Amino acid sequence: MATVVQPPEHKHEDPSPAQQHTGGGGFGSFVPTGGPLKTLGDPSQEATRTGIWVGLAAITMSFAAFTSALLVRQTTGSDWRHLTVPPIVFANTIVLLASSVTLEIARRRLAAYARHESADRAAPLRWLITTLLLGLLFVAGQYAAWAKLRAEGLYLASNPNSSFFYVLTAVHALHVLGGLGGLLRVVAKLRNPVFSLRKSTMDATSYYWHFMGILWLYVLFVMWIKL
């Protein structure tokens, strides 16, 4: 029979220091002065945040594997042909970084709504949808980059440079699509008449999305100096 300590009658505890951290953005927690929000005391958010960091570690490791494959492949075989990165890729980079900015704006608007400083739920929703659209624009732009390479006669198997270009950008784009799925989920929760979006969900989705931007900068860097 489990020995459990019956919790004392409702006693409002101040959140421990560990629970008081705001989770990034520096804009305070979603603690409501009243209302239906989950409080910062909702500890499931710790697991969600840990989970996303763990997931990002795995993705980092995967791209490390791709990078080392690239480095080794460059030294074997004598068929390394310099590839000009299609210029649209730089526009795509701006779009992706812009989407990170709009996401942060959305988070701040959301925090203001949660703190009841603003009753406007439409503002964070607008900025989230902007982020979504910018993300889609990024993926479309990547597709345009692939089309440009195809027009130059560079396909997946043409030479190792094009192989790695397609593989790296496609795998990144796939992960971005996953991030878009997460953003869609957040939008859906926000549009629900009953406010059911947890801070941990918003945080985890944002960390993932910002990581996609950082990862893209890394991939771009590797391609620029190596391919």
Next chain:
Amino acid sequence: MSETAVSTVQQHAPPSSFIRKHIFSLDHKVIGKQYYALALVAVFMGMVLSWLMRIHLVWPNAPIPGLQFLSKAGAPGGVMTPEYYLSLLTMHGTLMVFFVLTNAPFAAFGNYFLPIQIGAEDMAFPRFNMMSFWTTFLAFCILVTAFFVPDGPPISGWTAYATLSAVGPDSGPGEGLGQTLWGLSIFVFCIASLLGSLNFIATTLDLRTKGMTLARMPICTWAWFITSCIALLAFAVLMPACLLLILDRVAGTSFFIPAGLVISDHLQPHSGGSPLLWQHLFWFFGHPEVYIAILPAMGIVSHILINSMRRPLLSHKVIIYCMMAIGFLSYMVWGHHMFVSGMNPFSSLVFSFPTLMITIPATIMTLIWLGSLYGSRLRISAASLFALGFLSMFVSGGVSGFFLAQPSIDIYLHATYFVVGHFHMVMGVAAIFGIFAGTYFWFPKMTGHMMSESLGKLHFWLTFIGTYCIFMPFHYLGLAGNVRRYSAFVDDFLVPLIPVHRFITFAALFTGAVQLIFLYNLIHSRFRGAPAPANPWECTSLEWTMPSPPPFDNFGGKHPVVYHDPYQYGVKSSTGDYLMQDSPEQAQT
């Protein structure tokens, strides 16, 4: 509504339908049992494959009745072709390493007991957990279909070395669709494994109950946690490797295929790739993978030994640090699989050194186990016998690793039966003994019935003797120069070894048959076994505080409070010679 400082998982309501209860369940306990069932199916498949291989090795021209129905081309008239031998070898290795040794000790027992042992209601992400099992199941189905495609399963071994695995159908039967299915199956398995590791790590870090500090977690929980950290990074490397392999096969890229290869009279239209790159990527995953296979067994065995000895280990903290050291070092040794691959010989030195270093924590652990056992009054049960068997097998199999770690000796022993003996003893026997020990130990908790102890002890002794008879001679064979992955022994230096092989084959068939005792015990006890009390082994960890089997929500919606580490044995208390972790009572001195 209680206000606790304890993490709660997203609550999921008790399941109502049959499908929700037993099939698409979010409950970590059901998922753990599902992994175990999958591992059981995979291990019997793998074992049957090994029988077919052993029979063929000794009687290469004898028809095996029924084999022609599995593959008309691979076994015309029931007589296995050499290529089909390699196909069976590949599937044996893949099934055993991935679907048994990664699944059973880690995913099955870990999923079932990790949340309970830390006092949580469920894993941190129950839906991801359910997805991870069904993704594993999908990977299993994709792999098994390779048996039924026209050309059969791949012939490149579980290691799938390029260029054999990368060029496509020209390189042999099974290298068409079969190899692609293999690559796809492993790719999907990686996704499942990553989801599982994610859950384990987040759960261990964030869902521990009040009083359950990291230091108070049982050793097996630590083992699962460390294993999941290793698995996260290892499988994240195998995924890109499999992707690049599949692209080489179907998209005409040349990551692993060099120029100028003429195979089956066809000039391969690839150039510039490096077969060595595949080996580096694969073994960077592959070596941590074998520690993923053994660490949970070490944890389970430690837990059972402490319980059976009725006293703590000499130092459980050192055991945990050693497990961490093994996990860390496992990423530095992959090149010891590649000493003779043609890479720079100096790098052999670079890899040999950490390989020898990794023997240090393993030896410390062994000495702690042995030293703790010395002078103890061990309670003999099927579980503790298998735990002792693990120790024996780990030492026997581990010492051959010392030899293989040295490039100068490995040049001779690489790709011989010496290597096969080494990894079978540590993985194929020691880790399996860990699974058996865990089964006999936790079966009462999982099912509410006791297994037959006498059948369990019989199973142990016959398996112990049988596996020594099978795998010890492998070392002799390897030293005598017996090359591995040969389907028949016709060379004049191999023919004198055939009597040894005959002995091994008989031992293998015998030991395989003995496992039916285990299977019978498992199934019979599940339905007709004596009812199990809550704590038949008088064990201190939290799973023994709940009824057998545990209720849906583990602790009934409450959070246990933990006061002790799980090694309070040999103390005077109101319960006897042990203190449960959640007992507020202090040991009387």
